[in-house]
Amino acid sequence: MHQSAAALRPWVLHLAQPVDGGVARVVLDLARAQLAAGLRVTVACPGGPLATGLRELGADVRDWRAARSPGPGLPGEVRRLVRLIEEVRPELVHAHSAKAGLAARLAVRGRIPTVFQPHAWSFEAVGGLTAALALRWERSGARWADRVVCVSEAERTTGLHAGVRAAYTVVPNGIDTTRFSPPPATPPAHAARSGDGEKSPPGSPGDENPVEAAAEAAGRPIVVCVGRLCRQKGQDVLLRAWEDVLGVLPGARLVLVGDGPDREPLRRRAHPSVRFAGAVADVVPWYRAADLVVLPSRWEGMALAPLEALGCGRPVVVTDVDGARESLPPALAARCLVPPEDPGALAGAVTGLLSDPALRAALGAQGRRHVLARHDVRHTAEQITAVYRELLGRAPAADDATARPVPPECRESIHP
Structure with missing residues (x-):
């Protein structure tokens, strides 16, 4: 029975x-x-x-x-x-x-x-x-x-x-591959810049929203980092690398999405091209507005942010900590992993991808297929x-x- x-x-x-x-x-x-x-x-x-x-x-x-x-x-x-x-x-x-x-x-x-x-x-x-x-x-x-x-x-x-x-x-x-998905029809960053992308929900605690930030960038590349503002996530390393990125791409913009104990120290050292979005109710519009998503963690088990970004069809650059290599398809693992706490390597990977839209599109599409199959x-x-x-x-x-x-x-x- x-x-x-x-x-x-x-x-x-x-x-x-x-x-x-x-x-x-x-x-x-x-x-x-x-x-x-x-x-x-x-x-x-x-x-x-x-x-x-x-x-x-x-x-x-x-x-x-x-x-x-x-x-x-x-x-x-x-x-x-x-x-x-x-x-x-x-x-x-x-x-x-x-x-x-x-x-x-x-x-x-x-x-x-x-x-x-x-x-x-x-x-x-x-x-x-x-x-x-x-x-x-x-x-x-x-x-x-x-x-x-x-x-x-x-x-x-x-x-x-x-x-x-x-x-x-x-x-x-x-991840929820239905929620974390590319927007319909138009490329994410272009959709946001034309006002067709999703906005953060009214009253969300962030001090920026993706549509406004993308419109202000006016065709300039946007890099997004989603994560708690703390030592683990390595935003301080990203800010050091960002100076080198601006040396190659002076029009680039960086958005840090999230809040945490390191918010004010990071703000004090940030270049004017860096925006702090705060903790937002919905991170999907930020992924869709990004040309590239970066997570420079010092340690992880397997971070969610890269998976969410790939689900939205966005390429990523991540540090080679626990879980990172396993979370990426081979093409991205070969191109998008950098050593932790290495601002020079991080800046090189970011500028390389920002300078190659066709490669970013191809890697984003591969990432989406990988997440659907494995995550x-x-x-x-x-x-x-x-x-x-x-x-x-x-x-x-x-x-x-x-x-x-x-x-x-x-x-x-x-x-x-």
Whole structure:
């Protein structure tokens, strides 16, 4: 006798902190796809844009008060999470990013199936004693994760080389390829400059909009960088490179889309040709207005911004950090990857592409095809759900290239 469809639906509790940026977009997109597939989904997070977006989807959202980084409030955060888990009684917990992963594993301690998704390793984000403590925790905390889901093979390799012995599965990041798509008929930048492109929603918090910026550029090349304004995303490196770009293309314009702790220091050092759009409600019009999208990160798991830009048919230049090479088709990987923290190489790649419209168009089209084939969020959600079913004993282990068996040397550390 077959089990009913309801009996096959896992009830997952997603735990998320941070509540903005790429991690929040992953959680939101995953929840949307899982709800559409009939899964029962609850998300616990500390309010913010993520909670608002989830409620608009109709998801069950629970308030979990927690700071972005570990600190003296951690014991209270863990206690609140224990109570929340007792109330929700999920079949499985899926913790996103380092802070939520820390709290979830301390709260659950292996009592129910737990998935931890780092979205870039915590020990890469810090230095000195803090990095050593973060690495020590990740090595120890791995025993309380039934599965560590990495968004790239490179992220998994980084974990293994650092001694994080766990049961790993690699599931590449995905995006909504319907939302992140080229505009109809006219090229994105030309459409925006003629007033036919999409505008940012009224009242969005940014201090610029793509139509106005593109119109002001009046045919000059526009470079867009989408990301939180912080050390990880490397906008400071881009500003250093931008001086060299202007030496070759003095009419070029750069737009930084996003907000964060480095906003004012970056503003003080920026050339007048650099605009700060702030945090916007919809980044799609900015991708479509761009001639080139750049993300000069210092570290990543697999960044969303390049995938979103490629989905919109825009070529990208990215630094060769974890996940970057895997997220690009071969033609772009050969031309569009530069070493991290290398302003000269970054400037050379940017000026080379800005000077060759035909190449940009070809690379953008290849990028769109690649994202459709490899990085559709629906495929990502299906692979994540397969992990859930495996851990809940409802299906055999996935037999594909992204499902990684537990290495023999890791098995003894999966369970205490």
